[in-house]
Amino acid sequence: MNFKITIITRWLCLVLCCCLSLSAWAQTAVIKGKVVDKKGEPVIGASVAVIGTSIGTITDIDGAFTLNKVPDKAKVKVSYVGYDARTVNVSGQKFLNITLSENEKMLDEVVVVGYGVMRKSDLTGAVSSVKATESLKQMPVSDLSTALQGRLAGVSIVEQSGQPGSNSVIRVRGVNSFEADTGPLIVIDGFIGGDFNSLNPADIESVEVLKDASATAVYGSRGANGVILITTKNPEKGKVQVTYNGFVNMKTPYKLPEVLSAGEFARLANDYGREYFGAQGVEKVFYSDEQIAEFDQGLRGYDYLHNIFRDVSIEHNHDISISGGSEKTQFLVSGNFNDNRGIVQNSRSTRVNYRTKVDTKILKWLKAGVNIWGNYNETYGPRFSQYEGVLLQALGYPTTIEPKDENGNYNNMNLNSPQYNPMGHIWEIDKGGFNSSTHLQGYIDVTLWKGLSFKMLQGGTFANNLSTQTCGADSYEAYKNANQTSATATSTQNINWINSNILSYVQEFNENHRINATLLLEQQYNNNRTNYSNGKYIVSEKIGADNTGMADVVTGNTSRNVSTLLSYMARVNYVLMNRYMFTASFRRDGSSRLAKGNEWENFASGAVAWDMKQENFLKYVDPIDRFKLRFGYGETGNQAVALYSAFAKFGNVRDGYNKLGYKVTSLGNRNLKWERTSQFNLGLDMGFLNNRLTFEIDLYHKLSKDVLLKVNTPVITGFGSELRNAGKILNKGIEVTIGADPFVGPTFSWNTKLVLSSNRCTIEELNFIDNDYFTMSGYEEAYFRNIKGERISSMWGYFYEGVWKSYEMQNAPKEAEPGSYKYKNLDNDPEGLINEKDCGIIGNGSPKFNWGWTNTLTYKDFDFSLFVVGFHGFDIYNHTRSALLSVGGSIAPNPEFYNRWTPENEETGIAGFVKNPNKKTSTQFVEKGDFVKVKSITLGYTLPKKILKSCHINNFRIYASLQNPFLFTGYSGIDPEVTLRKPLASGVDYGYYPNGRNYLIGINFGF
Structure with missing residues (x-):
């Protein structure tokens, strides 16, 4: 009975609800x-x-x-x-x-993607983003790329040099090429091409990095190395707003190696003369007791190492911007001036950036705007790399010899042989250059229908670069070229035009369907012209490179390179019920860089994502705010190979009578194709506790094929090598980003972010070569061998086993002597002969993983930030240490020689002053390069608004920042970071310009 009543009741309720519903809908x-x-x-x-x-x-x-x-x-x-x-x-x-x-938190979730914008919740690809304003607030710098280090997962940013005006090295998910460019494509406000130095850092709003192929495939033949999208600040309507930011930076050398004083070196030099030359029957005494006494009293001698550095160098940076406008038209004008004196004497850069942006609404359905930016940069400084670089020379030059004699002439002599005086690198340099560029960009944006719009961007870049060098009678170049003076001037002009036509359709249907579609037609033209002029035996050093024609021998040449690119692209992003996402793209590129038949290539990608938080089994799990799985695959290309590589090149030649002739200078290969990269990406995005704890994890597998490589050609051709598509490179790794807000309150808050990136890059295939390896030319490259099946940047050499002792000579090879270096006999040669067969991989210069940790704390009107980075799992070949242990015509003022081999000190690892030390490239000079560096500690104070209101000031903040204050490493050199500069020769210390410690004080205000 009760059961029947329940059934009847339910039916009555249902009928009543229907009636009420019909009544309401009526x-x-x-x-x-x-x-x-x-x-x-x-x-x-x-x-x-x-x-x-x-x-x-x-x-x-x-x-x-x-x-x-x-x-x-x-x-x-x-x-x-x-x-x-x-x-x-x-x-x-x-x-x-x-x-x-506006929801500030949601605004942060809107990211820029290629040729458009998209909700981060709709993304299916791997994209890292950062707000530039926050990065600069935490680490004020004059180059934004420096502040971005360690903040973007999968992006390796290295300060390759402390030299003013130098760029950071940026790589996205490893190295993809042997011969072509390995850096990412940079896009500024939709304009393809440029770099961070062309912009005022304070003008940048946000930076997005497209990492996987499903995100980068829309850039086709230029997307293999990743894409960095830079979005600049837009003007705001309303009354005119003026903002200023400026800082003064006092820089000091971070740490310097220890060198012997003049007195210490004089005693060591006499030991050297007695032991090294005495063994040859011509014992020498370089310094008398009286001279040594003068050295000890400081009456004579010179500290070259400390004198090439400034005690304190000053950098000052100033930014100003003016913005405002009416309801229809808004404008923004900004400028930046930076003067940077380096920590090395006579190194300096001066930079000016400018920008003007105007947006106007002509009609309800029509918008237009113009964006003009540019820069002018001058640089000046001494040579600071390779074997003749000033740091290596200063470390190795006798501290007993002063720079000049009593007649004012340079002392170009070490203990026993000629050597250019290191201070000449500082005092005699006349080497510098300037570059300027102007970028013009205009757009029109037409709303054709609801959700349907057309945007055309037209842009151009006009760049000029000039480098000059005058080598006078006292210069290093004249010294090594039999007193031949010279002057050189090289200028480059570049014109680049790009036209992008974008049709976009963005629509949402009933909150269950959302579509974002894009069609693109793009054209690009590049014209590059170079002029070179050299004069030998110049008439006047004052005129020098200003007129290279005023010389006894004048040579020069010009060149011009033109390239074009035509592209079509389609992309669609579809979201179903806010939980199922799908993205597909297709791009077709045609380039003049390659021969007919290979100039066109297609690049496609697809990706899916599933937001499981929207499903019923997670929707009501309160601690979980986001749980999204992503998977994508796509193909991209790399066309950044030297122009005309597919074609044979001609050049001129002259005989002994200066008669002009012509010859083929290189073989062409009309079968050259673009390098192609295919990539899988699996990602997971999670958020917990109202997104106060977030995780982003990406796994990727990236295979680059048809990689360009110079391979040997038959002798009958008359050429040594030609360029072919001959290799495969595999990059695979994992990226993790962890963000947290442990404390969020009205007076105190703490935000922390940890970014970890691990990448392994191996050579999978090497075709058309005689061996399973190849080597490359260059100072650093000489220490490496690129081997099939091994990681790139594999160091090649001998295995060091110490020093031969007197009691071991019965087992020593013929060329060995007591006190000479000892190496492992890998091939077990019966006579102990050490040769190429005893070489192997002795280290690797590519870091296995790197990380960055950011902490930002606020308390009332105070803000504090701490930023730390680390690079781990790589080796450094310390060429600097190797050079300073050389024994021959002279020795360096190196304290390590105190522990050298002698008959009384046989238990040591340093060779003695013997006739043939037999020093080789070996594990002796391979060190662990792992380091942790505190990049910045910044403290700021913002004045309360109630105080500023009476002064008509919107905001006023004062801050102090300490940069590079602490370095934790087991490496014995100055700065392990600067060794990570070259893609195939990473991890060699060749005496590079080190980074310094910076002390900044600055203010920023607006009214």
């Missing part, structure tokens, strides 16, 4: 309205939906909307990316005025 009306932001600007494309129904639409270019058949007591929900959603009761209203408020 009372419908047409509702109109307008959606605006807090400034009264229309919100175009906002989603307007009646809750619980399929009724919905989006706002037009005026922010207006119309809803038909809306029930009288219905609720309307309005949402748009970057704004808080709002629900409004209809309650008989016929017109709804709805104002949306």
Whole structure:
């Protein structure tokens, strides 16, 4: 009986609900309205939906909307990316005025992707992003790439030099090529090409890095090395706003190696003369007791190492921007001036950046704008690398010899042979250059229909570079070339035009379907011209490179390179029920860089994502806010190979009578193809506790094939090598980003972020070569061998086993003597002969993983940040140490010689002053390069607004920052970071310009 009553009750309730529903739906009306932001600007494309129904639409270019058949007591929900959603009761209203408020947290979730923007929640690819303003606040610098180090997963940024004006080395997910460029493509406000130095750092709003192929495939033949998208700040309407930021940076050398004083070196030199030359029957005494006494008293001698560095160098940086405008037109004008004196004497750079941006709304459906930016940069400094670099020379030159004699002439002599005086590298340099560039960009943006828009961008770059060098009678170049003076001037002019036509369709249907589609037609033209002039035996050093024609022998040449690229691209992103995402793209590129038949290539990608948080099994699990799985695959290319590599080249030649002739200078290969990279990516995004704890994890497998390589050609051709598609390179790794807000409160907050990246790069194939390895030319490259099946940057040499002792000579090879270096006999030669067969991999210069840790704390009006980076799992070949242990015509003032082999000190690892030390490239000079560096500690204070209000100042902040204060490493050299500069020769210390310790004080304010 009870069961029947229950059934009847349920049926009655159902019938009653239906009746009420029909009654309610019978009372419908047409509702109109307008959606605006807090400034009264229309919100175009906002989603307007009646809750619980399929009724919905989006706002037009005026922010207006119309809803038909809306029930009288219905609720309307309005949402748009970057704004808080709002629900409004209809309650008989016929017109709804709805104002949306910006959601700062949601705005951070909108990211720039190639040729458009997208909600981060809709992303299916691997994209890392960072707000430039926050990075500069935590680490104020004049080059934004420095501040981005360690903040982006999968992106390796290395400060390769402390020299003013130098660029950081940036790589995304490893190295993909042997011969072509390995750096990422940089896109500034949609304009392809450029670098961080061409922009004022304070002008940059955000930086996005596209890492996997599903994200980079829209850039086709230029996407293999990753893509960095830089978005600059937009002008804001309203009254004119002026902002200023400036700092003064006092720099000091971080740490310097120990060298012997003049007195210490004099005694060591006499030991050297007695032991080394005495063994040859010509014992020498270089310094008398009287001279040594003068050295000890400081009356004579010179500290070259400390004198090539400044005690304190000054950098000052100033940014100013002016922004404002009316309802229809807004403008922004900014400028930057940076003067940077390096920690090395006579090194300096001066840079000026400028930018003007204007946006205007011509009609309701038509917008246009112009963006002009540029820079002028001058650099000046001594040679600071390779064997003749000033640091190596200063470390190895006798501290007993002063720079000049009593007549003012350089002392170009060491203990026993000629050697150029290191201070000549500082005092006699006349080497510098300048570069300037102007970037012009204009656009029109037309709204064709609801959600459908067309945008055309037209841009051009005009760049000029000039490098000059005058080598006078006292210069190093004249010294090594039999007193031949010279002057050189090289200028380069570059013109680059690009036209992009973008058709976009963005639409949302009933909150269950969302589409973002893009079509592209793009054209690019590049014209590069180089002029070179050299004069030998110049008439006047003062004129020098200003007129190279005033010389006895004048040579010169010019060259011109032209390339074009035509591209088509289509991309679609579809989201179903806010939980299933799909992205597909296709691009076709045609390039003039390759021969007919290979100039066109297609690049496609696809990716899917699943937001499991939207499923019922996770939707109501409160601690979990985000749980999204991503998977993608795609192919990209690398066309950054030298122009005309597919074609034979001609050049001139002259005989002994200066008669002109012509010859083929290199073979062409019309079968050359673009390098192609295919990549799989698996990602997981998680958020917990109201997203106060977040995780982003990506695994990738990236295979580059048809990699270009110079291979040997038959002798009959008359050429040594030609370029072929001959290799494969595999990069695979993992990236993890962990973010947390442990404390969030009105007076105190703490945000922390840890970024970890691990990449392994191996050579999978090497074709068309005689062996399973190849070597490359260059000072650093001489220490490496690129071997099939091994990681790149594999060091090759002998295995050091110490020093031969007197009691071991019965087992020593013929060339050995007591006190000479001892190496492992790998091939077990019966006579102990050490040769190439005893070589092997002795180290690797590529870090296995790197990380960055950022901490930002605020307490009331104070802010504090700490930034730390680390690189691990790599070796450094310390060429500097090797050079300073050389024994021959002279020796260096090296304290390590105190522990050299002598008959009384046989238990040592340092060879003695013997006739043939037999020093080789070996594990003796391979050291662990792992380091942890505190990059910056910054403390700031912002004055309360109630104090500033009476002065009509919007904000005022003062800060102090300490950069590179601490370095934790077991490496014995100056700075392990600067050794990570070359893709195939990473991890060699050749006496590079080290980074210094910086002490900054700055202010920023606006009114």
